[in-house]
Amino acid sequence: MSDVVVMRDVVVVGGGCYGTFYAGQLARAQDKGKARFRRVIVVDRDPACRARAELGEAPDRTFAVAPWDVYFATFLGAAARARPGEPQDYIVPSPLMPHLMFQWVLARARQRWPERAVAVAPVPGSLGTPYDRSAPPPDHARYVSFADWLCPTHCVEPAICPAIGSARTWEMGDAVRGLAERLRAAGEPVHGPALFVCRHHVFGVGTFAVDAVLEGDEIVQAAGASGAAAAVLVGTISSCHGAVNLLRLGPLSVIRHPSSGGVAENG
Numbered sequence: 207m208s209d210v211v212v213m214r215d216v217v218v219v220g221g222g223c224y225g226t227f228y229a230g231q232l233a234r235a236q237d238k239g240k241a242r243f244r245r246v247i248v249v250d251r252d253p254a255c256r257a258r259a260e261l262g263e264a265p266d267r268t269f270a271v272a273p274w275d276v277y278f279a280t281f282l283g284a285a286a287r288a289r290p291g292e293p294q295d296y297i298v299p300s301p302l303m304p305h306l307m308f309q310w311v312l313a314r315a316r317q318r319w320p321e322r323a324v325a326v327a328p329v330p331g332s333l334g335t336p337y338d339r340s341a342p343p344p345d346h347a348r349y350v351s352f353a354d355w356l357c358p359t360h361c362v363e364p365a366i367c368p369a370i371g372s373a374r375t376w377e378m379g380d381a382v383r384g385l386a387e388r389l390r391a392a393g394e395p396v397h398g399p400a401l402f403v404c405r406h407h408v409f410g411v412g413t414f415a416v417d418a419v420l421e422g423d424e425i426v427q428a429a430g431a432s433g434a435a436a437a438v439l440v441g442t443i444s445s446c447h448g449a450v451n452l453l454r455l456g457p458l459s460v461i462r463h464p465s466s467g468g469v470a471e472n473g
Contacts, residue, residue, distance in 0.1 A: 211235070211408040213243040214293040217281065217416075219274060220300040221248045221255030227360065228298045228411045229257050229267065235409040236266065243293075249277045274303065278310050287417050296413040299404055299442065305347045305449040307402050308440045311423050312453055319430060323456030327437070331388055333381045333450070351447040352376040362406035363445040378443040379403060382450060386439045396452075397429035398422075399439040412444065426453060433458035 216232060218225045229248050235241035248257045249270045258269050270277050288294040299306075315324045328340065329348040337351035355369045367374045382399050389396040400422030404412040422440060429436040435457045441450040 210239065211241045212293045213241065213296050213407075213413075214288070215295045216243050216246045216298060216413065217295070218246060218248045218257075218298045219303050219306070221250030221252065221257035221269065222300075223256065224300050224302070225250065225255075225298075226257040226260055229261055231409040231411050232298075233261070233264070233267065235411075241408045249274055274306055275309055278306060279313065282310055282416070282419060285416050285420060287420055295416040296407065297416060297419070298411055298413050304345070305442060305451055307419050307422065307442050308347070308449070308451040308453070310419065311400065311426050311438075311440060312451075314423050315426050315430070315453060315455065318427065319455070319458070321459055322430070323454075325454045325456070327452045327454045329385075329439070329450050329452045330394075331385050333385055335378075335381065346451060348450045349448075350378070350381075350450065352378065352381075353446055357446070360410050361446075362410060362412070374445065377445055378441075378448045379445075382439065382441045382443065382448065385450075389439070395434070395436045397436055397438045398425050399441055399450075400425040401440075402442045404442070404444045414442070426455075430455045 218228050225248055229246050232241060232243070232246050236243065243266065246267045247270055248267070249272060250257065251271060251273050253271045261267065263269065285295065312324065312326065326344055326346045328346050333350050335350040335352050336354035339349050341347040353369065358368050361368060363374065365374055366372065379401055382401060386396050386399045402414045402418050402422060404414045407413040426438050429438050436455045438453045439450065440453055441448050
């Protein structure tokens with residue numbers, strides 16, 4: 207396995223304290239020959255954000271001045287899966303961001319089925335985590351964590367948890383997949399989960415691949431393809447923490463055309 211992490215473009219969410227740290231670490235990794243990438247894009251609506259003030263523009267670093275949801279609507283809307291053997295694009299999430307990737311797949315579903323009911327529902331059931339809080343409607347994001355302690359800043363979630371000094375026996379992906387299976391067993395038409403899993407990539411920076419987000423959008427598209435009511439469990443997670451949402455698709459409506467006397471499914 208190569209010691210060099212190869213990426214294409216790396217999008218850092220936020221130009222505040224976390225984004226400044228992540229962009230700086232990526233630059234150090236490239237300088238030390240531990241990473242190769244085309245460019246880092248720091249996204250912040252503040253043109254004078256901390257990352258710009260401390261790091262500045264560089265041949266391999268640029269800044270996008272935009273709200274996060276607006277930026278990703280354009281960036282992900284134009285994205286395509288990497289070809290086999292080619293480097294992928296990655297996203298560096300912020301611990302303080304809303305559930306941006308769910309917001310994107312939700313917007314895509316509403317664009318895909320403009321006449322169909324597409325809603326955000328509360329996530330039912332238990333994930334078995336000591337920390338479990340739900341955002342109020344209409345957000346309904348469920349924020350969960352296996353940590354009931356204060357985690358070290360920039361923890362990379364190693365096999366030995368530094369907070370408790372013993373083995374990390376939990377994995378959030380297993381918890382979310384288990385919830386989806388239990389909901390299906392109870393008769394819920396739940397697809398997925400579509401998971402965007404943040405893992406330590408290089409020099410203390412965690413990422414998930416843009417390809418994973420595109421795959422999540424494909425899961426939603428497949429869930430709605432039959433026209434029946436369906437739901438998709440969507441999560442942006444790491445090993446220890448996560449944000450989980452439930453996207454509900456209503457059945458495709460049936461529109462009657464008086465001129466023909468026939469019916470046609472509208473999707």
